[in-house]
Amino acid sequence: MRESRKKRQERAAEVVRRLAKEWPDARCSLHYKTPHQLLVATILSAQCTDERVNQVCKPLFRKYRSPRAFASVEAPELAVDIHSCGYHNQKARSIVGMSRAVLELHGGQVPRTMEELVKLPGVGRKTANCILGEVFGVPSMVIDTHMIRIMNLLGFGKTRDAVKLERELMDLFEPAEWVRLTHRVIEHGRAVCIARRPACARCVLADLCPSAGKTA
DNA sequence: ATCCCGAGGG
DNA sequence: CCCTCTGGAT
Structure with missing residues (x-):
């Protein structure tokens, strides 16, 4: 029954x-100050602890201070900085590609809809829901x-x-x-x-x- | 050895 | 549905 x-x-x-x-x-344990930074941190968090992501992000966000900075680097160089998070080659490509898309397609602003977020390279539903719920206040489940x-x-x-x-x-x-x-x-x-x-x-x-x- | 707050591709 | 990509913690 x-x-x-x-x-x-x-x-x-x-x-x-x-x-x-x-x-x-x-609550979300990732450290970030802007939607774009949360996007970077969330991409890094796959198969990796949030503690390590935060450790890596601290110097990372000093070295790359804007979406434009992340869009300007080549993936292999970024891969070195994020090495300890695992999947570093793919994540580096995702972060650079995502940052370039945010700049070129959205004028440097992270889009606020699931539809647009999942079009960004390296951003799937899990990451998109995380951004929507955490920084844009849209009810969402990860x-x-x-x-x-x-x-x-x-x-x-x-x-x-x-x-x-x-x-x-x-x-x-x-x-x-x-x-x-x-x-x-x-x-x-x-x-x-x-x-x-x-x-x-x-x-x-x-x-x-x-x-x-x-x-x- | 096994698992992890994933995404993309076949 | 399947597979691959990776380091680190336990």
Whole structure:
């Protein structure tokens, strides 16, 4: 017997309350001063800790002080500066290409719509949602591996497809909660509901989670 | 050895 | 759906 829509929404609301209590000040941990800097930092953050991204960005943003500066360098040179973040060749190409597109297509201003953001080289839905929610105040959810794993465990998503899952979750959670929920789920995923070894014993969602205890 | 707040391409 | 790109933490 399938859970009713109303029941599911009530369970979702309770998940929101509990995560809010456990991670009251979860937020974006990347350091940046401008939308373009957040774009750079977010591109660097793939498969890399935010702490390292911040370490790399500190000197990086002193060396390259504007979108134009990032657009003027050649990718192989930039790759050296971001080496420790991993995927450095691709990320360097993405950052240079993205910066050139922002300059040439958007007059140096980072665009404010998903449509335009995902056209930028190296910017996908995850990065775009991050920018929209963080600097432009547009309700958005970042569907990353944690979000996909946890929402599927909770029975709130029935797919690994990020676009489909985003639609399902946007229907289930209040828009005003999306950005905070994203950061809290990610924290929860790093600290408690860890991939392949979820700590259900100390999870505040265990009694709400159909998968609790069945995964370890 | 295995995993990570991804994106692009086949 | 699959694969590749990479360093670092555990």
